Amino acid sequence: xxxxxxxxxxxxxxxxxxxxxxxxxxxxxxxxxxxxxxxxxxxxxxxxxxxxxxxxxxxxxxxxxxxxxxxxxxxxxxxxxxxxxxxxxxxxxxxxxxxxxxxxxxxxxxxxxxxxxxxxxxxxxxxxxxxx
Amino acid sequence: xxxxxxxxxxxxxxxxxxxxxxxxxxxxxxxxxxxxxxxxxxxxxxxxxxxxxxxxxxxxxxxxxxxxxxxxxxxxxxxxxxxxxxxxxxxxxxxxxxxxxxxxxxxxxxxxxxxxxxxxxxxxxxxxxxxxxxxxxxxxxxxxxxxxxxxxxxxxxxxxxxxxxxxxxxxxxxxxxxxxxxxxxxxxxxxxxxxxxxxxxxxxxxxxxxxxxxxxxxxxxxxxxxxxxxxxxxxxxxxxxxxxxxxxxxxxxxxxxxxxxxxxxxxxxxxxxxxxxxxxxxxxxxxxxxxxxxxxxxxxxxxxxxxxxxxxxxxxxxxxxxxxxxxxxxxxxxxxxxxxxxxxxxxxxxxxxxxxxxxxxxxxxxxxxxxxxxxxxxxxxx
Amino acid sequence: xxxxxxxxxxxxxxxxxxxxxxxxxxxxxxxxxxxxxxxxxxxxxxxxxxxxxxxxxxxxxxxxxxxxxxxxxxxxxxxxxxxxxxxxxxxxxxxxxxxxxxxxxxxxxxxxxxxxxxxxxxxxxxxxxxxxxxxxxxxxxxxxxxxxxxxxxxxxxxxxxxxxxxxxxxxxxxxxxxxxxxxxxxxxxxxxxxxxxxxxxxxxxxxxxxxxxxxxxxxxxxxxxxxxxxxxxxxxxxxxxxxxxxxxxxxxxxxxxxxxxxxxxxxxxxxxxxxxxxxxxxxxxxxxxxxxxxxxxxxxxxxxxxxxxxxxxxxxxxxxxxxxxxxxxxxxxxxxxxxxxxx
Numbered sequence: 076x077x078x079x080x081x082x083x084x085x086x087x088x089x090x091x092x093x094x095x096x097x098x099x100x101x102x103x104x105x106x107x108x109x110x111x112x113x114x115x116x117x118x119x120x121x122x123x124x125x126x127x128x129x130x131x132x133x134x135x136x137x138x139x140x141x142x143x144x145x146x147x148x149x150x151x152x153x154x155x156x157x158x159x160x161x162x163x164x165x166x167x168x169x170x171x172x173x174x175x176x177x178x179x180x181x182x183x184x185x186x187x188x189x190x191x192x193x194x195x196x197x198x199x200x201x202x203x204x205x206x207x
Numbered sequence: 208x209x210x211x212x213x214x215x216x217x218x219x220x221x222x223x224x225x226x227x228x229x230x231x232x233x234x235x236x237x238x239x240x241x242x243x244x245x246x247x248x249x250x251x252x253x254x255x256x257x258x259x260x261x262x263x264x265x266x267x268x269x270x271x272x273x274x275x276x277x278x279x280x281x282x283x284x285x286x287x288x289x290x291x292x293x294x295x296x297x298x299x300x301x302x303x304x305x306x307x308x309x310x311x312x313x314x315x316x317x318x319x320x321x322x323x324x325x326x327x328x329x330x331x332x333x334x335x336x337x338x339x340x341x342x343x344x345x346x347x348x349x350x351x352x353x354x355x356x357x358x359x360x361x362x363x364x365x366x367x368x369x370x371x372x373x374x375x376x377x378x379x380x381x382x383x384x385x386x387x388x389x390x391x392x393x394x395x396x397x398x399x400x401x402x403x404x405x406x407x408x409x410x411x412x413x414x415x416x417x418x419x420x421x422x423x424x425x426x427x428x429x430x431x432x433x434x435x436x437x438x439x440x441x442x443x444x445x446x447x448x449x450x451x452x453x454x455x456x457x458x459x460x461x462x463x464x465x466x467x468x469x470x471x472x473x474x475x476x477x478x479x480x481x482x483x484x485x486x487x488x489x490x491x492x493x494x495x496x497x498x499x500x501x502x503x504x505x506x507x508x509x510x511x512x513x514x515x516x517x518x519x520x521x522x523x524x525x526x527x528x529x530x531x532x533x534x535x536x537x538x539x540x541x542x543x544x545x546x547x548x549x550x551x552x553x554x555x556x557x558x559x560x561x562x563x564x565x566x567x568x569x570x571x572x573x574x575x576x577x578x579x580x581x582x583x584x585x586x587x588x589x
Numbered sequence: 590x591x592x593x594x595x596x597x598x599x600x601x602x603x604x605x606x607x608x609x610x611x612x613x614x615x616x617x618x619x620x621x622x623x624x625x626x627x628x629x630x631x632x633x634x635x636x637x638x639x640x641x642x643x644x645x646x647x648x649x650x651x652x653x654x655x656x657x658x659x660x661x662x663x664x665x666x667x668x669x670x671x672x673x674x675x676x677x678x679x680x681x682x683x684x685x686x687x688x689x690x691x692x693x694x695x696x697x698x699x700x701x702x703x704x705x706x707x708x709x710x711x712x713x714x715x716x717x718x719x720x721x722x723x724x725x726x727x728x729x730x731x732x733x734x735x736x737x738x739x740x741x742x743x744x745x746x747x748x749x750x751x752x753x754x755x756x757x758x759x760x761x762x763x764x765x766x767x768x769x770x771x772x773x774x775x776x777x778x779x780x781x782x783x784x785x786x787x788x789x790x791x792x793x794x795x796x797x798x799x800x801x802x803x804x805x806x807x808x809x810x811x812x813x814x815x816x817x818x819x820x821x822x823x824x825x826x827x828x829x830x831x832x833x834x835x836x837x838x839x840x841x842x843x844x845x846x847x848x849x850x851x852x853x854x855x856x857x858x859x860x861x862x863x864x865x866x867x868x869x870x871x872x873x874x875x876x877x878x879x880x881x882x883x884x885x886x887x888x889x890x891x892x893x894x895x896x897x898x899x900x901x902x903x904x905x906x907x908x909x910x911x912x913x914x915x916x917x918x919x920x921x922x923x924x925x926x927x928x929x930x931x932x
Contacts, residue, residue: 083340088644088685103454104341110450131459133354133406135346140635145351145406147454155454157355159346161634169362177644177685178636180344189672191640191681192344199906199914 076183080190087192090123090175092154101154124151126198129171134164140181148173148195161194172198210307211432211439212587214243214425215550220538221389223419228264228322229276232421235543236277236318239423244435247278250425251312253286256299256319257542262332263323273318292336293491295319296422296545297446297574297583303426304444304585313431319543320421329417333541336577338452350414350492352453352578354406357494360460361408364509366497368408372399373515374493375412375535381522382532384562387547389418389538399493413493415533420540422547440553444585445471451580464582465502465573472571473504476586480504483526483586484567485555487548489575490533496520499573500528503584527565530555545574545583552587591712592756593893594656594722597649598865598908599642600746600852603632604915605923607741613920614736621741626826630744630853632918632926633730639668640678642747643728644685646858650724650749651686653903658686661751662720663693665710667703667727667857669775669782671696682726693720700773701822702883703727704748704857709889711752712760722753729856734781735929742825744853748861757899758868758877761892764805766797773884784884790828793886798822798832801888802880811892813837817875820846820863822882824854832880845870846877851912864893866908871895 083104085091092103096117100109103123109116132146144160144167160167161178173195180190216238218231226234232255240247255270266272270288274280291298296319303317323329334348342352360366376396382388394412402412432439447467450456456463473479480503488503490496497511505526506514514520520528531537531551534544552570554560570587606629611618622628633642643666651658664686666678679694693714697703704727711723728747733739752760772793775782785793798821806812819838821829826849833843846863855862860881867877872895879891924930 079340084684085687087344088681089687104452110455131355131359133351133358133409134404135348135351135406136404138346138348140346143346145345145347145355147355147459157342157345157347157452157454159636161636169358177641177648178634179638179641180346180636189638189640190344191685194636 077188080188088177090125090193092121092123093118094121101152103154103156123154125175126151127156127173129167129169129173130155131169132160132167146195159194161196166197174198208308208310209429209441210304210426211429211441212424212549212553213427213432213436213439214239214245215553216242217387217422217547217550218420219387220418220420220540220547222324224324226419228260228266228320231322231419232273232318232320232423233276235320235421235423236316239316239425243425245314245425248282249314250279250284250316252284252306252315253279254299254303254306254315254317255286255288256295256297256545257288258290258292258295258321259332259335259541262335263321263326273320291581292576293333293539293541293544294574294576294581294583295542296547297585298545298581300424300545300549300585301444301446301583304442307426307428314425314427316423316425317546318421318423319546321541321543322419323417323541324419333417341452341454348406349577350406350409353492353494354409355453356459356498356578357408360494360498363460364512366512368400369396370497370512370515371408371413371493372396374490374496375399377515377521378490378529378533378535381530381563382536385532385537388532388536389416390532390536409492409494415491415535415539418538418540420538420543420547422543422550424546424549424553438557438589440556441588442585443472443475444583445475446581446583447471449580451577453578461508462498462502462579462582464579465499465575465584468582468584469503472584472586476588478569478586482569483571485530485552485565485570486526486528487531487551487572488528488533489573490529490535491539491575493535495575496528496533503571503573522563522565530560530563530565548572548574549585556587556589590754591715591752591760592754592896593750593758593760593868594753594756595650595654595751596865596868597646597653597749598747598862598911599645599649600911601631601633601637601642602914602916603634603918603926604629605632605918605920609920610740625741626850627742627853628850630742631746631855632923633745635926637730637745638672639670639728639730640672640681642730642745643678643682643726643749646728646747647682647686647724647726647749650751654751656722659689661688661692661722661724663711663714663723664688665695665697665707665725667697667699667707668729669698669700669703669856670730670732671698699887700884701824701856701859702881702887702889704861705879705881705889705891708750708752708891709763709765712763715752715754722751725750725752727857727861729858731854731856732781735924737781739782739784742854744855746852746855746858746862748858748865750861755898756896757902758893758895761894762805762809763889763891764801764808765887765889766801766804767887768797770886772886789884793884794824794828794882795832795835797886797888798880798882799835801890802836802878805890805892809892815876816842816878818842818845818867818871819878820860820867821880822860823847823849823863824859826850848908848912862908868895868899869904869907869909871899873897873899
């Protein structure tokens with residue numbers, strides 16, 4: 076499984092997807108072929124917005140590391156992403172504003188590789204958000 | 208060319224600790240052949256639905272293996288395994304239907320089989336029907352993905368956890384009278400609501416088990432069918448697919464593959480949703496059955512909850528659904544489920560369903576792969 | 590010339606109070622708080638480690654300036670808790686930042702001074718013209734044996750210092766004082782470090798910190814009066830305050846960069862987060878003396894002079910803002926977070 080993880084590291088560590096210049100659609104995970112335009116599509120790699128809101132969520136029980144929160148997040152450009160939320164189950168709510176963060180997703184036991192990737196956290200409050 | 212089912216057979220569904228993969232499907236296959244009254248040598252081809260013998264048993268190449276252990280090796284007939292996650296059985300049915308409809312074969316067997324209790328993590332394997340790289344990597348499993356849809360749908364249309372519980376209660380009640388069912392006992396709404404969450408809002412008792420089991424049916428062309436039986440059940444079958452990962456679907460409140468497959472199956476069978484008297488649906492989670500009411504056209508979008516609240520889909524209601532107990536209570540032997548559904552509808556249309564018998568002329572089954580990336584709708588008529 | 594072009598910090602949101610740890614071990618919390626000058630320490634989430642903390646700190650540093658990540662020529666991550674014993678943290682950071690492939694990278698280890706060691710390397714590489722920008726990170730999720738005195742202090746946090754040819758503060762000089770002093774160590778394959786108890790004070794911390802500070806000032810002709818702020822490695826609150834007073838600095842010059850009371854000892858990040866807290870409030874032309882300490886042992890000292898550019902540099906959220914955003918854990922949840930419960 077190492078090559079399969081490694082191959083997509085670029086897209087997992089950062090929110091990097093693709094964009095079809097022909098129909099102006101964004102894709103995450105990245106697609107090499109636009110499902111709207113197919114071979115007429117012109118695909119380019121792009122950085123996606125790092126903020127969004129929770130469309131739907133669930134708290135998963137009975138799995139390793141559970142309870143944890145899985146959410147469908149709609150980014151500011153309407154791209155949907157399935158991700159873990161790095162927050163406590165009681166903190167999540169529909170429509171919650173979130174921003175991305177870099178976290179561990181798991182590891183292959185004590186001796187195997189560590190899987191890192193993008194998760195989301197509740198968007199930090201006014202006292203915290205950059206005032207630039 | 209019209210296609211008929213002339214024989215059906217099913218193993219018990221459940222945790223079949225004492226039976227191997229080979230024994231389970233042999234039991235179902237022999238019953239189906241016996242029921243059809245054909246000789247083994249008349250079988251021209253075998254279609255097997257199986258999701259994951261590789262992961263469950265470390266055994267691939269199972270179509271030939273099944274033909275072999277079913278005593279068909281000397282005949283050398285083509286044996287084909289098809290896979291579409293837990294719609295594998297439905298897909299075997301559809302491939303067998305096409306083989307007969309095309310005129311290439313006159314008598315074929317469609318079977319579905321899964322042996323899941325030989326390994327530890329059956330849920331993980333079942334969840335491999337979702338996108339491993341972009342859904343499961345994030346920690347999502349099948350219940351979690353259905354839960355994401357359920358929460359959206361319930362919020363939008365006023366569904367309650369009690370509504371979901373009613374589906375489980377109904378299906379358990381139906382299973383009491385099904386000799387092959389895994390859970391032949393009734394449960395109460397309270398029991399469902401008090402069972403622990405596995406992926407909020409879905410609970411343990413909203414979920415189908417992952418079961419061992421096999422089912423087989425014999426399909427024949429109309430002309431051949433008439434020779435063997437006075438009660439052929441004619442079928443029309445259609446399949447559709449959708450994005451595998453939820454995040455790519457434009458509308459999460461509708462299973463597009465179900466809508467498309469249903470539309471095509473209705474067209475081929477020249478019936479509409481209103482004409483359906485009985486249905487076996489894919490209630491891998493209670494919520495899914497409600498969503499399917501809508502996407503099959505039994506209820507308007509958002510009104511699926513009303514069918515379960517008003518008892519429409521109970522035995523005795525206008526449109527009994529999952530008289531077998533469904534995946535929830537009859538058991539969900541992954542690749543066998545699609546065929547097992549066909550067995551139930553055929554038995555109902557032939558008036559052989561015993562205490563769960565309903566009055567029906569037109570039946571429908573819906574078999575879904577994963578979270579809806581594959582949907583197979585079959586319509587049955589006497 | 591080498592400058593601090595940008596900086597970023599990350600402090601996990603969870604804290605455990607000294608009282609909560611003391612409660613478990615039947616110790617006197619007030620005496621410990623008094624003795625160490627620590628009230629609580631930061632604790633990482635289940636899915637945080639040195640690499641994730643390093644990435645978050647570095648991302649903040651990049652967010653604050655308009656720099657093409659591909660212009661970064663070197664990444665050094667200093668830590669005593671690298672997630673892998675063999676396999677660099679620096680490459681994880683480089684990939685997450687989109688630095689490309691053309692960069693020098695290594696993980697550094699020198700107990701709590703591995704972060705400033707990275708700064709010295711970047712300083713030298715930028716000054717020599719080898720690279721345009723270099724990224725030096727100190728990041729740790731410090732380990733402590735349950736019941737050990739270290740448990741009150743061993744914390745988690747990270748700071749990333751982006752060093753380049755222009756920026757908000759010039760690194761005027763750096764100097765190190767190093768000796769072979771086994772005051773604190775962790776042997777291979779051991780989960781927790783050991784330490785020499787009171788031996789970690791006089792012959793280790795104070796000898797190196799004082800000699801590095803004095804050596805720097807002597808070699809580059811500075812005196813105590815030339816500095817507005819002084820930041821030391823802060824394993825507790827007592828040591829840096831005492832070091833300041835031994836050198837002749839006032840308490841007011843130390844406290845802006847003294848964070849250990851609220852976050853504990855963030856090891857490789859400790860003095861760097863202190864530096865960042867000072868940069869959060871510093872004005873042009875102010876001068877900072879930074880002195881780290883790493884057991885084993887050594888101290889890196891720096892003269893840092895703030896430039897006019899800091900006026901246009903976005904410094905929020907400040908380190909203090911981040912420290913104030915927190916959620917408390919009880920001891921059993923803390924054990925779960927730190928994966929000290931065998932599952």
